[in-house]
Amino acid sequence: MSGTPAVSRVAVTAAAEEVLRRLYAVNGPLMFHQSGGCCDGSSPMCYIEGEFRTGASDVLMASLPIAEVPEPVTFWMSKDQFERWRHTHLTVDVVPGRGGGFSLEAPEGVRFLIRSRLLTPEETKALDSSE
Amino acid sequence: MARIAAPGESGAKMNYRSRYDHWIGGEFVPPVRGQYFENPTPVTGQTFCEIARGTAEDVEAALDAAHAAAPAWGRTSAGDRANILNRIADRMEQNLEALAAAESWENGKPIRESTAADIPLAIDHFRYFAGAIRAQEGSLSEIDEDTVAYHFHEPLGVVAQIIPWNFPILMATWKLAPALAAGNAVVIKPAEQTPASIHFWMSLVADLLPPGVVNIVNGFGVEAGKPLASSARVAKVAFTGETTTGRLIMQYASENIRPVTLELGGKSPNIFFDDVSSARDDFLDKALEGFTMFALNQGEVCTCPSRALIQEGHYSEFLDAAVERTRAIVQGHPFDTDTMIGAQASNDQLEKILSYLDIGQQEGAKILIGGSRADLGGELAGGYYVEPTIFEGSNSMRIFQEEIFGPVVSVTPFSTFDDAVRIANDTLYGLGAGVWTRDTATAYRAGRAIQAGRVWTNCYHAYPAHAAFGGYKGSGIGRENHKMMLDHYQQTKNLLVSYSPKKLGFF
Numbered sequence: 085m086s087g088t089p090a091v092s093r094v095a096v097t098a099a100a101e102e103v104l105r106r107l108y109a110v111n112g113p114l115m116f117h118q119s120g121g122c123c124d125g126s127s128p129m130c131y132i133e134g135e136f137r138t139g140a141s142d143v144l145m146a147s148l149p150i151a152e153v154p155e156p157v158t159f160w161m162s163k164d165q166f167e168r169w170r171h172t173h174l175t176v177d178v179v180p181g182r183g184g185g186f187s188l189e190a191p192e193g194v195r196f197l198i199r200s201r202l203l204t205p206e207e208t209k210a211l212d213s214s215e
Numbered sequence: 216m217a218r219i220a221a222p223g224e225s226g227a228k229m230n231y232r233s234r235y236d237h238w239i240g241g242e243f244v245p246p247v248r249g250q251y252f253e254n255p256t257p258v259t260g261q262t263f264c265e266i267a268r269g270t271a272e273d274v275e276a277a278l279d280a281a282h283a284a285a286p287a288w289g290r291t292s293a294g295d296r297a298n299i300l301n302r303i304a305d306r307m308e309q310n311l312e313a314l315a316a317a318e319s320w321e322n323g324k325p326i327r328e329s330t331a332a333d334i335p336l337a338i339d340h341f342r343y344f345a346g347a348i349r350a351q352e353g354s355l356s357e358i359d360e361d362t363v364a365y366h367f368h369e370p371l372g373v374v375a376q377i378i379p380w381n382f383p384i385l386m387a388t389w390k391l392a393p394a395l396a397a398g399n400a401v402v403i404k405p406a407e408q409t410p411a412s413i414h415f416w417m418s419l420v421a422d423l424l425p426p427g428v429v430n431i432v433n434g435f436g437v438e439a440g441k442p443l444a445s446s447a448r449v450a451k452v453a454f455t456g457e458t459t460t461g462r463l464i465m466q467y468a469s470e471n472i473r474p475v476t477l478e479l480g481g482k483s484p485n486i487f488f489d490d491v492s493s494a495r496d497d498f499l500d501k502a503l504e505g506f507t508m509f510a511l512n513q514g515e516v517c518t519c520p521s522r523a524l525i526q527e528g529h530y531s532e533f534l535d536a537a538v539e540r541t542r543a544i545v546q547g548h549p550f551d552t553d554t555m556i557g558a559q560a561s562n563d564q565l566e567k568i569l570s571y572l573d574i575g576q577q578e579g580a581k582i583l584i585g586g587s588r589a590d591l592g593g594e595l596a597g598g599y600y601v602e603p604t605i606f607e608g609s610n611s612m613r614i615f616q617e618e619i620f621g622p623v624v625s626v627t628p629f630s631t632f633d634d635a636v637r638i639a640n641d642t643l644y645g646l647g648a649g650v651w652t653r654d655t656a657t658a659y660r661a662g663r664a665i666q667a668g669r670v671w672t673n674c675y676h677a678y679p680a681h682a683a684f685g686g687y688k689g690s691g692i693g694r695e696n697h698k699m700m701l702d703h704y705q706q707t708k709n710l711l712v713s714y715s716p717k718k719l720g721f722f
Contacts, residue, residue, distance in 0.1 A: 122480025125457030181563025183407035185460035186436040195563035
């Protein structure tokens with residue numbers, strides 16, 4: 085692994101890592117795209133890497149190292165949404181749940197969920213200077 | 216207070232079966248892989264039935280049935296189709312209380328809402344499209360004396376519809392009624408959170424529809440929704456949901472060059488100008504109810520008025536009254552007829568709302584009322600209840616920018632008309648908006664300046680058929696609830712006919 089940055093915009097809880105390991109075993113490399121809007125919006129959607137085509141309107145917020153998963157799990161958000169979220173740090177967690185878009189974990193009876201906190205001024209400075 | 220019997224209790228207006236297979240070709244068909252998943256009611260958190268866990272094989276079977284039924288259905292006369300839609304509406308009306316109970320038990324919404332709003336609106340919707348298709352005409356253009364262009368409406372064929380969980384029967388109706396009126400066969404996937412109520416609806420109307428015209432495939436998005444949305448065998452995909460899945464569905468559709476209609480939610484502003492409070496009268500009372508509409512359907516509405524913009528001159532006075540109005544909201548068992556707010560639809564929805572209550576406070580927004588999960592005790596202790604919550608903050612906060620889909624409103628003041636419009640439009644979405652003022656010129660100018668598909672003016676949360684509903688900006692593509700939706704389910708066939716016996720003279 086080539087140097088996890090000391091400061092990151094996105095983290096993953098141990099419980100979510102465990103789900104990601106299971107999903108990786110079945111599906112191979114994974115990605116997240118953070119949704120917005122209705123119903124299951126504001127939730128992170130987990131797909132097989134490349135299933136969701138990202139483009140110039142998206143921001144790669146993090147490549148998440150997961151133990152026992154060779155390829156980091158990329159975490160994407162649309163650029164305009166990122167502008168409204170960029171002052172917060174995101175943690176991917178998982179809760180018991182029932183469905184949500186085409187996200188991979190739903191059939192397991194769990195749902196990925198974002199928990200947030202404000203970035204500290206130091207984190208903001210470090211992140212802004214590295215982008 | 217009257218407590219109506221819920222499904223499973225003695226005297227209930229309806230009861231669910233213990234298991235639902237897919238509904239394909241006019242009959243129940245078990246899932247090819249033999250798997251089922253549990254369906255809990257959000258009222259108590261307890262499972263009440265199990266549901267077929269569909270996969271690509273089941274989707275193919277449903278598409279087979281739909282393709283078998285589509286040609287004959289597409290050739291039926293508009294009059295025959297309209298008669299069937301009207302009979303569906305009549306059957307629903309005869310079973311209104313049972314349908315309302317089915318929807319409330321599965322979704323968690325108050326019975327008075329499903330009885331007075333969801334189901335009556337769904338009934339009217341079928342009648343509206345029965346009328347619309349009878350009244351629809353093709354057109355002709357007289358190109359010259361001997362040449363005529365005829366324009367015919369033709370059905371698309373087999374269409375895919377993916378339905379959300381917030382109004383399970385009504386949202387299915389919004390998509391089914393125009394598609395059927397236009398002569399299409401349908402494969403519909405209800406949300407995995409609310410997969411059963413549409414089967415109860417089907418049990419009431421199945422004898423009215425030719426087999427295969429409406430097919431229901433249950434299952435999870437990734438296992439059943441994806442093969443349906445990405446199938447080259449559907450002529451169109453209609454989806455209500457969120458932005459990432461909306462984009463993914465567009466990506467799939469692009470592979471097959473298929474049209475999509477998308478309804479993807481919003482962050483709707485509800486604007487209260489100073490003159491609202493210039494008299495203590497019915498209008499002020501109505502405006503305060505309009506504010507409190509954020510709690511309708513537990514806030515699980517794409518157009519939830521989740522941002523309240525209140526003009527400075529009456530800010531404190533109006534907000535104080537709005538807090539008191541919110542305090543008067545009765546939360547309780549959804550089957551109590553006095554209950555105004557019931558349960559959130561699922562545990563993950565509950566958790567998401569709580570995560571926003573957290574980040575809202577971290578960002579410095581002030582909670583004026585609510586702010587927590589509600590523990591209603593007893594049999595409801597395992598249900599998913601949230602206190603109606605008012606935040607006071609600023610429009611850059613995430614609670615002002617993201618659809619929480621819960622009973623949460625974020626309030627901020629504004630100074631001038633231009634300030635109100637600027638804040639209202641400072642969002643990625645543009646589905647709904649509300650404008651409240653006694654000045655009709657202000658109302659008109661605000662309504663035209665707000666970038667949203669629906670601007671409720673001195674009202675909110677009305678959804679009559681015959682008023683177009685759909686989004687600007689990130690809120691989607693297409694308009695439902697209106698005869699223009701027929702266009703989204705029809706091809707245009709042009710016959711260009713020459714009545715002249717004379718050659719052109721080129722060859």
